[in-house]
Amino acid sequence: MDTEPKAPVRYIDRTKEQYDALGYGSYNWAHITEPPPFTQPKDLASARVGMIATGGIYAEGQTAFTFKDDTTYRAIPSNIDSGALRATHFAYDLTDARTDINVVFPIDALRTLRDDGTIGELAPALFTCMGGIYSQRRVNEELAPALVQRCLADNIDIVLLVPV
């Protein structure tokens, strides 16, 4: 039965409440005061689209992620059979992701959009990493720059970011 929609969960506040209750000190959240500059590069119908997902997705044959500050990433071929994709993570319920990987890595939806001409093409590789990395420094200095460089090297116009 449908119920009235409730306001979005304030995850940052709840994380603070949870850690306070466990006796930990307050987590030092990153504060980004200004959004990064944004310019839509070209029409979707002619754009090369990539994806970066933080749900801990890997492909069969790849090394899985660890659960502790893993700043590596995986390049998933965009023509891969989605049945060969896996999900591993310590911070969300994996049940649905392991039933249909598109919940956290909508690769089949992107291929549909490519096939019907909504987007120009898919990048040769889509990228995945872990969320829940507690070190902001390592994300800022290691993971994020590496992903940006890969996107630039692959001449990607637009990146779909899929957090979990």
Next chain:
Amino acid sequence: MVLAAFAALDATEPGQITDLPHRWSSSDDWKDRVMRPKPKATTSISSGDEAATTDDRVQRYETPQYQCATDATAAAISHAEAECLVCAGIDY
């Protein structure tokens, strides 16, 4: 939903958040339960200074955590002879 996200590109400004008309489930009751501290079960012996909340978070293992055991075998085989070009950032 992915298409709706792309369509929103034309209507949004940097930093703007747009709510899409999609719902995760027909009931939002799960929002009341997610990430709420869970009271620890009462025990007869207590030092009185431990946290009163159960820590039910998953342990943050430092080794690769495979979805299934066969994945570990497949990874070992695929990495046995050459450096993997798709597991970026890992030193083998």
